[in-house]
Amino acid sequence: MKFLYSLLFFVLAFNLQAQTNLDYYLPQNTTYNPVIPTPQSVIGHEVGEWHVTHDKLVQYMYALAEASNRVHIENIGSTYEDRPLLLLTITSPENHSNLSEIQNAHIAATESNTVSTANRPIVVYQGFSIHGNEPSGSNAALLVAYYLAAAESDAVKQLLNESVILFDPAFNPDGLQRFAYWANTNRGKNLNPDPNDREYREVWPGGRTNHYWFDMNRDWLPVQLPESRARIATFHKWLPNILTDHHEMGTNSTFFFQPGIPSRTHPLTPKLNQELTKKIGNYHAKALDKIGSLYYTEENFDDFYYGKGSTFPDINGGIGILFEQASSRGHIQESANGLLTFPFTIRNQFTAALSTLEAAESMREELLTYQHNFYKNAREEAAKKNGKAIVFGDEKDAAKTYHLAEILKRQNITFYDIKSDFKANGKSFKKGYSYIVPKNQKNTRLINAMFEKRTTFTDSLFYDISSWTFPLAFNVDYAENVSTSYLGEEVTQLTMKPGKVTAKSNYAYLMQWHEYYAPKALNAILKSGIRAKVAMQPFSLQNTDYDYGTILIPVQNQSKDADELYSFLNEIAKESHVTIDPASTGLTEGIDLGSGKFRTLEQPKIALIVGDGITSYDAGELWHLFDQRFDMTVTKLDTRSLQRTNLDRYNTIILPSGSLNGADAKALKTWVENGGTLIGYRYALRWLNNNEFLKLNFKTVERTATNISFEERSDYNGAQVIGGAIFETKLDRSHPVNFGYKNDKLAMFRNTTLFVSADKQSYNNPIQYTKNPLLSGYISQSNLDSLSLTVPFKVQRLRRGNVAVFTDNTNFRAFWYGTNKLLLNTIFFREQL
Template structure:
């Protein structure tokens, strides 16, 4: 009887869920709505929640609203990798719209001047939706929010818009949203099926969460490497909103989460008042959810530590960031522990949270404006104490890495300068043109601290994301804190990369040192053109210039270009890649001569990247992005599903990101390696390599015994053994080809796994090895640190005619770990010499 009743409930709920949900289900009914404002249905041709909104329809509707309403202006701030627009709607009263520039100027002035009275100013709220494309209830709720703010005629809404400027970002990840909407809509049945086994709820790889290159967009607020991030960070600093909301989804069996998160996991640089205000705002959410009967929770699961997330980035910039997480239907209707979960229900919850945020913002307006005012006032006081001090960073051999870090700082509204003259600190040389200096006495001094700090002690041992992101370490740059501002040169108003050049025309040879970041791109262009090039396995000196390991030699004779055309070609290469190409008019040097066998011939890499089922999409996307966007290197994405049908002889290099292959794919790859191919494996792929005898790896076995840990504490105990993301020091053998292009004998490595490879007995087989006390920044448990000490992150071994290369650590993390990108490039270009 009970089973029959349950089936009846499901059937009734299913039928009900298929009824078209009109606006009355979502919108407050205590107001009238302007009939001249188009409803979502009138433009997108379906009810909100009936189908997943596609990005093109979302854009169409937002423009329709802006054209119809004097409360809305719309801005196209750029485009995604797939050329979709990045929209921002400014929504406020018509009177405010007429004075919007003045309002913004006054708002920014209040953060610069302690005497400004901000009690009569509007509060600014940035509301962003669905930064993860398959967390789609957010962007669908944006349709409702934009319509409500444009059309509602109640005095409450009019007062709200008089006192508030809403910056509405309807889709923080257009490419991912479009990908997911296509999946959900094309797999939707007329008879909605809540069975979680249905194909609708199991996206094809890589899913809609990520952007075009499969990046998690909600980790890029601080590094700002992707076009979507650059647009929203520019908007953020243009306005410095008082509140920023970030609408997400989580597992289907969850309810609804709003911040604050776990108190002990808030970053120490975040003011305590920030969390108190967040909690007060939470009271408005609770009241709103109580009214509609939706379950929710707070102060669990999520934290406010990593400043690269949308809900935490505002906290170090004088704003209040708020995370919303809604249990996801992942399609149109799905069974859950809380009953049948419908897509319209998830949308209504997101819309409810958006409205309660605006109610809180208006009610708490003066307190929150004062908080931001005081945040910057206190920051100025802190900065004044640092007057005369600065941070310098650079690389005397590599201007490009320093430039790209300066680029990030510029995007974050941090003032940077050139250095006045060359100088040294603690044995590190800072060269003019290759270095930048950041005075600490400036407005965003707290943000500077957050980006440059090294932290190894924490209140809590669990982290939702990474525990360290020290930027100069990520870029493998020399840097020094608290240097004198007497070294400060011209303020940089328009940052430009260093110019490349060629020293002259030669009829003998040209030399390119391998230190500069873009030398791999240059070498690829040279080899792709059919030119011959060689790499120096040893150091040498020519005409008073010291040339390091990895110097590239391009002979003039026996090339497919005349000496004149070769010179013109290399001139363009130097300029495009911002590198120096030196002329060599003789082969006689101090050290190895240019005709020595210690110059090894190079061949053009023909690269395949394994993608698809079994492969971690984040890792694959980072490699794809690096090769495609940074280095313009052609890469074939080989899907694991069709691997057996592909001719692998077309490639000399295959990259295996974190993951594993089925038996048939494994056999095919192994045969290819044995016949002369080079296989580069990352992270968990090392387990697969070891198990299938591509390479023998001796892992340190980890055993954690819990003592005096209660049942309640077991989850936290296990979590404390995770390396969520920290930075460690390793020693490099610079004579080994995997380390060519590095001028120091120490490197900073990012690590977020517990794979510890034992070092080889032969020291020369350990070209990269963690130091005895390797922790530079971040959290790691004592047992894990002991295991990491003196272990190795890299191994390579011949397999018959081929070679296997293994990395335990991600050399391309989130596109901003510039400092280790060259390890992968060395593995690719110097594969035959490893």
């Protein structure tokens, strides 16, 4: 037996050494320019021998650009960890000398009613490894870049003459670095393919995500992350004809390329898009056949959500293509298809990258014409909407409105200020707090994709969310088909409304709670040691109406004198974009400023539970919200050491979706009973209920599959999933969890099937789904019936403390601004809940 194992490892080592030679990857029907450095000469190892770290990848790309007149490199941004986001432009030297003219001509063709494809290069955007622990893409990028820079064949030279290649070698530098460290530090001299080996079992949160644990392949449309902002700017600068997105999937799979499942394509995507995708796929099939690799197409994946890299181009006149390679998740691993080596996965990605370029060159005129016609047809559709526009805004929250407009700006959508206040569909739109978007413009289809509400579908299964209606996500008022007569000045320089203290007071200051960044201001106030209170009822003072949740800052008996307090609050107001009013008297219409209806607030001291058993996406979104948006310090408590941690340092602990062990439950419960506030999300609710932190009545959905075949069972069960849809709730605005919301209706995002029954006492249901709650997206009828009149939020006392729970994520993917305040209210007003 020992002899057999020794023989196996010898064979593995020999095969891997053979595979990591450049001859294993590169076409041998050409010569290679010896002046161009090979990857090994720069990074110190053969491609596939080790996982390339991002710093070495960067080093090689710069070396390549320095040596080759086919390659130009630029740093287009930085990650949260300050790693560079590189963009290589690869084309012939002749095209490089004329690149601005090529770009201008390419964009002009999307704005003209006539088209000429003669002598116009096709534009291809090739991007790799947006999930850091799917590294075969970025490792293949070393080879693709070398091949394009060094290959001397006439075919390559012609390809470069007829193409401009926008080359992004690492969509996710932070995640790639994290995973490369893991795989390399767990690699042995004798490679071990045993899937139980530590090499193939990453520690939490894994390398898939970026610094804040976001899945960046869901951010192409909302554009909330720095990596996305950089590449979206490049995308709109060039409008590529093809964009490729190189991924990995389960080890026992083979290789997938699009098109995906035809019935799951978004209706706004032209039918010809999928036909062209399939035609390009023939080139992939031919190339993979040549090297003997198995593959499949038109299964599993879809082209519905426009926030994915492979689907985003489809609503912007291009063709998006997803590649999914079976993952070795390390250097070599047993699989259903035999031993899967890292070099093998790299070669498949390399092969698909080259077949993409072959297809692009061969189909150049066809693809250029398609893009031209896409925008020409879009202009014809938009012309029918001439004089019509969409208006959106929140008359009491300029910041939230600004952040929605910020997305439109990043997506090259033209919009305007409104020239004066007006009403539409019963909603008030205030100048300075609203923007108006004409429908008759170039990106009209993208506008439709962002603002549409859709409740009917040809398929009931979705790879991702089924709705993302942006004005609902931001909880802003909006109206469609309003007249463009309301247009004011075009917004070319988008700026957020400045904050200020309107005048000095020697008595008190008042801050309304409607503005998005009011919690940021309050946190800074409390952190400085300044006392503040919250109004539990509305009141009026000095001809101004103050709503539930107004913050009172008395001037007397503070740690700062009146002048210092005024100066301090002015700085806070400016930084947080809020307005703070002076009060010269405590006598109001309603509750007076000295009333017991003003409750004293405590500085939040927040801990976030992370680690094994916790959903990293949910935890990362929370961390990002506090750290990036509200400048609030949050302590991340790892589940491995939770029971050994002194929890008394915190007054608020957040448990994202997940569960803990029994010892942790005991420690956490004792902390709550002593006065802490525990906030639970999503599937943590079941764990909290089972461990008697609170009592929840979950509604169960009875399902009986009739006339469903064995073959259809998977689709039937998949149709019962709520992958992501939007639902209407009714708010009790007097409850502290709802402070700062001006309307009594709120759209909430849901992607769970947790249905919590409402309490018999109506005042214990501050947020409740309406009887017919579906606003946009897919939900099965049985789930919709079960959701009706249930509640997405519960709060219950546990001795001196309380437990508050949300059935769904109020911070979804960083762009669901509209429900962020529910969490902040639960934190700041925890003792008033």
